[in-house]
Amino acid sequence: MRKALPLALAALLLGGCASHKPEDYNGTWINQAAIDAAAEGGSLRHALRAHGPVFEWKLDVARQQASFSNGFEAGDGQLSAVGDEWEARFERNYIERIKLSGKALQVTDPNGKQQDFVKPEQPAPADAPLGGSFEKALYKAYLGGEWKIVEGQGSGGVVRFADNGSVTGLPGPDRYALCLEGDCATMGGENDTLWLERNQRGGPFIFKREGDKLEIFRAVNTALPDEIPQLTPGPRQWVLERS
Structure with missing residues (x-):
């Protein structure tokens, strides 16, 4: 009996450490930690x-392709196996190390920073651009539900x-996009900041989120004509509260 327990424990540990199949890596993986942080209802930029x-x-895996979106x-790179792990190699020999830990995809950059990713519950359509599944999950978590003006x-x-980026009930615009990165x-x-438009015509707005309260301000550009735009909050356009 004394030997049975260690043997059973060893078998359990070995089973838990079994190698993943290459096809287990296939598909889209999103940064759920960033979504969860944003869903707390504070600053989107700080959470991201x-x-x-x-x-x-x-x-x-079959095509040895690895792509990421910020x-x-x-970025598009080449995926290859290195021992029990994988690596994605990009331009200028930039390498990210990739492995599976349970249901999470762990990615480590050359500086040792690790990020975890999971499969989305509702992936974006197949023809959606890279990053679409993350945006879909973020939009639902951050702005989902009903907001009263x-x-x-x-x-x-x-x-x-x-x-999917559509908005109803807000006078004027019928499309929106949260500004995640870039200009x-x-x-x-x-x-x-977010972008509001109707019939493919629109512009940027500043917003402030505190829990179930969302304030949207008209963006005012304080930069000179030959400078990069610098937006600050102008007149407040709407105050919304989520029910």
Whole structure:
């Protein structure tokens, strides 16, 4: 009996450490930690910055392809096996090490920083651009549900932000996009920014989120005409509260 327990424990440990099959790596993986942090209802930029810089990976073992998105740019590299792990090699010999730990995909950059990714519950359509699955999950977690207009045009109405980028109930725009990275985000400095449009015509707005309260401000450009735009909050357009 004394020998039976150690043998059973050893078998359990060996079973838990069994190698994953190559095809287990296939598919789209998203940064759920960044989404969970944003869903707490604070600053979007702070949440993404704390858990970035990469928000989505897409791996194809058969084609030896690895792609990632940081919310603005996408990178394509070559995927190859190295012992029990994999590595994605990009331009200028930039290498990310990749392995599976349970249901999580662990990616480690050359500086030793590790990020974990999981399979999305509802992946974006197959023809969606890289990063679409992360955006879909983020939009649902951050802006999902019903928001009542308590101040501004359309007061008393109900606004719904869909995870596909459409918005209903907000007077004027019918499409929106949260600015995650790139020019759309950096123009706002430390402020959170989003894009609102109708019939493919629109512009950036500043927003502030505190729990179930969302304030949207018109963006004012304080830069000179020959400078990179610098956006600050202007007149407040709407105050929304999530029910």
